[in-house]
Amino acid sequence: MFRRGDIFFSEESFRIFGFDPARTRMTLALLLGRSHPDDRPALEETIQKAIRDASHFETDYRIILEDGTIRHIHVLGHPVKNAAGNLVEFVGTHMDVTEQHRSRKALEEAFAEINTLKDQLFQENIALRQEIDETSMFEEIVGKSAALQKVLKELETVGPTDSTVLIHGETGTGKELIARAIHNLSPRRSHAFVKVNCAAIPTGLLESELFGHEKGAFTGATSQRIGRFELAHHGTVFLDEIGEIPLELQPKLLRVLQEREFERLGSSRTLRTDARLVAATNRDLSAMVQEQKFRSDLFYRLNVFPLHVPALRERPEDVPLLVRHFAELFSRRMSKSIQTIPVETMSALTHYPWPGNVRELQNVVERAVILSTRGVLRVPAADLKVSETSAPRSEASPTLGHKRTRASVPPLSREQVVQALKEAGGQVGGSSGAAARLGLKRTTLIAHMKKLGIDPRTVINSM
Numbered sequence: 001m002f003r004r005g006d007i008f009f010s011e012e013s014f015r016i017f018g019f020d021p022a023r024t025r026m027t028l029a030l031l032l033g034r035s036h037p038d039d040r041p042a043l044e045e046t047i048q049k050a051i052r053d054a055s056h057f058e059t060d061y062r063i064i065l066e067d068g069t070i071r072h073i074h075v076l077g078h079p080v081k082n083a084a085g086n087l088v089e090f091v092g093t094h095m096d097v098t099e100q101h102r103s104r105k106a107l108e109e110a111f112a113e114i115n116t117l118k119d120q121l122f123q124e125n126i127a128l129r130q131e132i133d134e135t136s137m138f139e140e141i142v143g144k145s146a147a148l149q150k151v152l153k154e155l156e157t158v159g160p161t162d163s164t165v166l167i168h169g170e171t172g173t174g175k176e177l178i179a180r181a182i183h184n185l186s187p188r189r190s191h192a193f194v195k196v197n198c199a200a201i202p203t204g205l206l207e208s209e210l211f212g213h214e215k216g217a218f219t220g221a222t223s224q225r226i227g228r229f230e231l232a233h234h235g236t237v238f239l240d241e242i243g244e245i246p247l248e249l250q251p252k253l254l255r256v257l258q259e260r261e262f263e264r265l266g267s268s269r270t271l272r273t274d275a276r277l278v279a280a281t282n283r284d285l286s287a288m289v290q291e292q293k294f295r296s297d298l299f300y301r302l303n304v305f306p307l308h309v310p311a312l313r314e315r316p317e318d319v320p321l322l323v324r325h326f327a328e329l330f331s332r333r334m335s336k337s338i339q340t341i342p343v344e345t346m347s348a349l350t351h352y353p354w355p356g357n358v359r360e361l362q363n364v365v366e367r368a369v370i371l372s373t374r375g376v377l378r379v380p381a382a383d384l385k386v387s388e389t390s391a392p393r394s395e396a397s398p399t400l401g402h403k404r405t406r407a408s409v410p411p412l413s414r415e416q417v418v419q420a421l422k423e424a425g426g427q428v429g430g431s432s433g434a435a436a437r438l439g440l441k442r443t444t445l446i447a448h449m450k451k452l453g454i455d456p457r458t459v460i461n462s463m
Helices: 011-017 028-034 040-053 098-133 146-158 175-184 203-211 247-259 285-290 296-302 316-333 343-351 357-371 414-423 434-438 442-452 456-461
Strands: 057-064 070-081 087-096 165-168 193-197 236-240 261-263 270-272 276-281 305-308
Touching: 011 087, 028 040, 040 057, 040 070, 040 087, 070 098, 146 175, 146 305, 165 175, 175 193, 175 236, 175 276, 203 247, 247 261, 247 296, 285 296, 316 343, 316 357, 414 434, 414 442, 414 456, 434 442
Parallel strands: 165 276, 165 305, 193 236, 236 276
Antiparallel strands: 057 070, 070 087, 261 270
């Protein structure tokens, strides 16, 4: 009876609670003693309220068996009153709902994981769409020269590993294409390949781009943003033009490489990432270290596996293959038929020093396909101006059997530079900047601009 605290259990209830029916006299105190310490106050309060109000009760709580096993219990109680309306006892049932609880918890965890994967997929799709928009200038690696084959062998060696790779090479040599190939050869190829052009992002926004930010972290941060290292979890981050990363941000990048930890801007919560880093630069980072423009510890951490991509003038035997490749590619896109490439055209293209490397070759062939008629690829002489002003052959000039010296860059007119800046929206560096459009290094174009007295801001304002 409830006033004495006696409880009459069925055999099933004794089994659920782990008591021996032959040796146990069940009481309310014994039942409460079996309940989980965290649930006991609420259970006791529920029972006392039901007794006080002579009301129905229903609740869930946990019990701890003698072997430490935790079971989840659902209990129902109904008041029984005598003829005078006084409470006599409660009749009810205990149900072991442990398996239902586990199933529900597993289902909730599965839904949470699905939502997490859904969000991750959404973010990766955004990154993928961005990468499609910013796709490499090549459709595939083209060439059979010894210099390129050496790179491909090194690529095959390092690709399947998790090592950090630092790709060196001039602008336009296809460093991003090499980075993608490394990713595709790795066990991470089913995950995201996330590219960040460090030169194309303003310094103040680069940290947010790499590590993300919380809503309200700074003026203009109207929503949470997932950083590139978070997007590339289990995938690959490609940091192009890594030499442009400011000194104050380099320690945070070093921490990601060493500890695989970071915090979003405006958050104190530490996040982890399992992203592989592939970096690229057209600058001499070791010289920058000597000039204290780049941290030595970050340089050594990046330079685990250096990989040099040769300039196009160092592999002239690949030029005919690339010309045919791009001619076929652009003619197909433009629904034109290119059936013949004259010998003199191919010879001129092969002997041109290509200061802008494969990117410049791509642009020249694209223009040639646009202008070509009757199925014959013809390259305007104006597109190969460097061939007239590059280092002339003399007795002191290197022979074909020796390493070629770098060709000089032809003088640029003010109109050419201004037009390139307008097309690039005033941006000098980066893959879509004016320097890339002219086939020059960013520093070279800046020197030309100073000589010509051109200010990018003035060009933007005049647009």
